[in-house]
Amino acid sequence: MLAMIRWVLWRELTVAMRTKSEVLTTLFFFVIVITLFPLGVGPETETLELIGPGILWVAALLASMLSLTRMFSEDYQDGTLEQMLVASQPLVIIVASKIFAHWMVSGLPLVIISPLLSLQLGLDMESTLILMLTLLIGTPILSLIGAVGAGLTLGVRGGGVLLSLLVLPLYIPVLIFGAGAVEAVRAGLEVEAHLSLLGAFLVLAMVLAPWGTAASLRISLD
Amino acid sequence: MAEFFAMGGHGFYIWSSYGVTFLFLAIEVFLLMRKKKTMMQRLARIARMNKK
Amino acid sequence: MQMLTKAFWLQLSTPKAFYPVAGTLAPCFMMLAVILCVIGLYIGFFVAPVDYQQGNSYRIMFIHVPAAWMGMFIYLVMCAYATIGLIWNTRLSSMMASALAPTGALFTFIALWSGAFWGKPTWGTYWVWDARLTSFLILLFLYIGYMSLQAAIDDQQKAAKASALLALVGVVNIPIIYFSVKWWNTLHQGMSVTVTDAPTMAPSMAWSMFIMAFAFWMYAIGIALMRVRTIILERERHAAWVQDLGNKGANHG
Numbered sequence: 001m002l003a004m005i006r007w008v009l010w011r012e013l014t015v016a017m018r019t020k021s022e023v024l025t026t027l028f029f030f031v032i033v034i035t036l037f038p039l040g041v042g043p044e045t046e047t048l049e050l051i052g053p054g055i056l057w058v059a060a061l062l063a064s065m066l067s068l069t070r071m072f073s074e075d076y077q078d079g080t081l082e083q084m085l086v087a088s089q090p091l092v093i094i095v096a097s098k099i100f101a102h103w104m105v106s107g108l109p110l111v112i113i114s115p116l117l118s119l120q121l122g123l124d125m126e127s128t129l130i131l132m133l134t135l136l137i138g139t140p141i142l143s144l145i146g147a148v149g150a151g152l153t154l155g156v157r158g159g160g161v162l163l164s165l166l167v168l169p170l171y172i173p174v175l176i177f178g179a180g181a182v183e184a185v186r187a188g189l190e191v192e193a194h195l196s197l198l199g200a201f202l203v204l205a206m207v208l209a210p211w212g213t214a215a216s217l218r219i220s221l222d
Numbered sequence: 223m224a225e226f227f228a229m230g231g232h233g234f235y236i237w238s239s240y241g242v243t244f245l246f247l248a249i250e251v252f253l254l255m256r257k258k259k260t261m262m263q264r265l266a267r268i269a270r271m272n273k274k
Numbered sequence: 275m276q277m278l279t280k281a282f283w284l285q286l287s288t289p290k291a292f293y294p295v296a297g298t299l300a301p302c303f304m305m306l307a308v309i310l311c312v313i314g315l316y317i318g319f320f321v322a323p324v325d326y327q328q329g330n331s332y333r334i335m336f337i338h339v340p341a342a343w344m345g346m347f348i349y350l351v352m353c354a355y356a357t358i359g360l361i362w363n364t365r366l367s368s369m370m371a372s373a374l375a376p377t378g379a380l381f382t383f384i385a386l387w388s389g390a391f392w393g394k395p396t397w398g399t400y401w402v403w404d405a406r407l408t409s410f411l412i413l414l415f416l417y418i419g420y421m422s423l424q425a426a427i428d429d430q431q432k433a434a435k436a437s438a439l440l441a442l443v444g445v446v447n448i449p450i451i452y453f454s455v456k457w458w459n460t461l462h463q464g465m466s467v468t469v470t471d472a473p474t475m476a477p478s479m480a481w482s483m484f485i486m487a488f489a490f491w492m493y494a495i496g497i498a499l500m501r502v503r504t505i506i507l508e509r510e511r512h513a514a515w516v517q518d519l520g521n522k523g524a525n526h527g
Contacts, residue, residue, distance in 0.1 A: 148439075148443055152423060152436045152439065153423070156423075156426045157426060158426060159426075162422055162423060165415075165418065165419050165422055166422075166423060166440060169412050169416055169451070170443065170444075170447050170451075172451055172454060172455070173447075173450050173451055173453075173454035176454045176455070176457070180458065201450070208446065212439065212442075212443055216436065216439055219432060219435045219436050219439060220432070220436065222431075222432060222435075226319075229329075229331075229333070230324065230330045231330075232329055232395050233330075235331055235391040235395050236330065236331065236333055236334055236391075238391050239387065239388035239391040239392070240337060242384070242387055242388075243337050243387075246380055246383075247380070250376070250377070250380060250497060251304075254497065254501055255500075257504050258500070258503065261504055261507050261508065262507075262519070262520075262523050263523070264520075265507070265511070265517070265520030265523060266520050266521075266523030266524040267520075267524075268517070269517060269520035269521045269524040272517075273524070
C-alpha cells in the first residue's frame with residue numbers, strides 16, 4: 001500500500017518537474033490576478049489593505065481551480081486511469097495520493113509565494129502569517145473538493161468551464177473562513193474559531209472527497 | 223379599479239413579481255407541451271420511415 | 275395480497291407503465307394548482323388586510339415564501355430520487371430527478387426575483403447580502419451546475435449517475451454553506467440591513483400563503499410528471515413500446 005502511494009506521488013511529481021509548466025502557470029496566474037486588482041481599484045493603501053485578504057483568497061481559489069482539469073485528463077487519455085481502476089490496490093488510496101500530489105504542485109506554491117503578494121497589498125506581518133496558515137489549511141480542501149468535480153467532468157466537452165461552475169459554489173465556505181480569519185486578525189479579534197473550522201472542513205473533505213472522487217471516476221470511465 | 227392596481231404606491235413591485243412568476247410558469251408549461259408534440263411527431267416520422 | 279401490492283408498485287415503477295399514469299395524473303395536478311392559486315390569490319388580495327407597517331408590498335410574500343419553500347424542498351426531493359437511482363439503479367427515479375431540476379431552479383429564481391422586488395419598498399434596495407438571499411443565490415448555482423453537467427454528458431445513463439453524485443455532494447455541502455454564509459453575514463452585520471421576520475400575521479395572510487404553497491406544490495408535481503413523460507420518450511426511444519406509440523401517431527397523421 002505504502003509502495004503504491006509512493007509510486008503515485010513520485011510519478012506525479014516527476015511529471016510535474018519535467019514539464020514545469022503546470023506549477024509555473026498556476027503561480028503566474030495567481031500573481032497576475034492579484035496585480036490586476038490595484039490597477040483596477042486604484043493604489044490607495046487603505047482600500048488595498050481592506051480588500052487584500054479577499055483578493056488573495058479569491059485568486060487562490062481561481063488559481064487552484066485552473067489546474068484541476070489536468071488532474072486526471074492525461075492519465076485518462078493514455079489509459080493509465082483504466083489500469084488504476086482495475087489495480088489490486090483500492091482506488092480510494094490511489095485517488096488520495098493523486099489529490100495530495102496535485103496539492104503539492106498547485107496549492108503549496110501559492111502558500112509559499114503568498115507572503116510576497118500579501119506585503120505588496122499592504123498587509124502587516126501578523127496578517128500575512130495568518131494568511132499563510134489559512135492557505136496552508138485551505139488549499140488542500142480546494143484540491144479535495146475539486147477532485148470530485150474533475151472526476152465528474154472527465155472526458156466531457158467543455159469540461160473546463162463546466163468544472164468551474166460545479167466547483168466554485170462548493171468553495172464558498174473555505175473562502176469565507178479563510179479570508180475571514182485574516183480580517184479577524186486585522187480587527188484584533190480571535191482567529192482560533194476560524195482556524196479550527198477550516199481544520200474541521202479539511203478533515204471532513206479528507207474523509208469524504210477521495211470516496212466521492214473514486215465514485216465519480218468509476219462513473220466517468222464506465 | 224385603478225386604485226387596486228396602484229396598491230398604495232407599491233403596484234410596480236407587486237405586479238412585476240407576480241407578472242414574472244406567472245409568465246415564467248406559463249412559459250415552462252408551454253415549452254414542455256411543444257417539446258412533447260415535436261417528440262411525438264419525430265417518433266411518428268421514424269415509424270413511417272421504418273414502414274417504407 | 276402483500277405480494278400483489280408489491281408487484282403492482284414494482285410494475286408501476288417501470289417507465290413503460292408510468293408513462294400513461296403520468297399522462298392522466300399531470301392535468302389533474304395542474305387543475306388543482308390553478309384552482310388553489312385562484313383561491314389563494316383571492317384571499318391574498320381581497321380578504322387579507324393592508325399591513326400597517328409595509329402597506330401593500332407585503333402581498334409579494336404570497337408568492338415569495340412558497341417559491342422559496344419549493345426551491346429548497348425540490349432540491350431535497352431531487353437528491354432523494356437521484357440517490358435511489360444511483361444505489362438501486364432504477365431508471366425511473368433518475369428520470370424523476372432530472373424532471374424536477376428545472377422546476378426547482380425556476381422556483382429558486384422566482385424566490386430571488388420576488389425577494390428583490392419586495393426588498394426595494396421594504397429596505398430601500400433590490401439586493402442586500404443577507405444570509406438567506408445569498409444562500410438562495412448559491413442554491414440556484416447548484417441547480418444550474420446539476421443541469422449543466424447533465425446536459426454536457428451525451429450518454430444518458432452516465433449523465434444521470436454523474437449528476438446524481440453531484441447532487442449528493444451538494445446536499446452534504448448545503449448545511450455547511452448555509453452556516454458559513456450566515457456566520458459571514460453576522461460578522462459583517464454593520465454593513466447590511468438586518469432582515470427580521472414579519473411580526474404577527476393576520477390569519478387571512480397565513481391562509482393565503484399556505485394555499486399558495488399548496489398550489490405551487492401541485493404545480494411542481496404536475497410539471498414534473500409532464501417533463502418525465504418527455505424524458506421517458508427520449509431515453510427509451512429504442513424500446514418497442516415507444517416505437518409503437520410512434521406507429522399510432524403515424525397512422526393518425
